[in-house]
Amino acid sequence: MTGKSISKDSRVTLHFTLKLADGAVVDSTLEREQPGSFVMGDGTLLPGFEQALLGLQAGEKHQAVVTPEGAFGQPNPNNVQTMPRKQFKDMELELGLMLSFADANKAELPGVVRRITDEVVEIDFNHPLAGQDIIFEVEILEVA
Incomplete structure (x- = not known):
């Protein structure tokens, strides 16, 4: 070449x-x-x-x-947040579901559902890769 x-x-x-x-x-x-x-x-x-x-x-x-x-990057455990289940109201949740949240600046922040109980939902905000x-x-x- x-x-x-x-x-x-x-x-x-x-x-x-x-x-x-x-x-x-x-x-x-x-x-x-x-x-x-x-x-x-x-x-x-x-x-x-x-x-x-x-x-x-x-x-x-x-x-x-x-x-x-x-x-x-490597996954950061601080980017995994636990939220009250009631915050999701009647939303149908499943493991692996990607949801969109707004950060402090109102920018879109994607998160993936990692765990669901009757009381809490764990959301992973690390990049999926x-x-x-x-x-x-x-x-x-x-x-x-």
């Missing part, structure tokens, strides 16, 4: 697929009309994903395993 290599401030256009260790696809641009495009270092991608792209050129395909520290290695497959289409 004899083109521009990806470095800080490069404009990159690519197709990517994020997979879990078991091969389950979490996200992909392959089925979308447009590939992904961003500027290296602009905060669009998490650090581990950017690191995996450094030095690649247009036309290259690459696969990297991004650890939790470079991706969505926290603690997991992510397989990052990319095809670099353009580097400018």
Whole structure:
């Protein structure tokens, strides 16, 4: 390959697929009309994903395993909250259900139901991919 290599401030256009260790696809641009495009270092991608792209050129395909520290972090036990069951009124709850809450700034904050009793509901506000290695497959289409 004899083109521009990806470095800080490069404009990159690519197709990517994020997979879990078991091969389950979490996200992909392959089925979308447009590939992904961003500027290296602009905060669009998490650090581990950017690191995996450094030095690649247009036309290259690459696969990297991004650890939790470079991706969505480790689960934080402080992000698991127990709330009174009555706060959910007559809502039909089930384990794994994702609910939307408002944080102190009225921004949307997703949480996943982890435990339900007659008295309390435990909600996990950690990112759903926290603690997991992510397989990052990319095809670099353009580097400018």
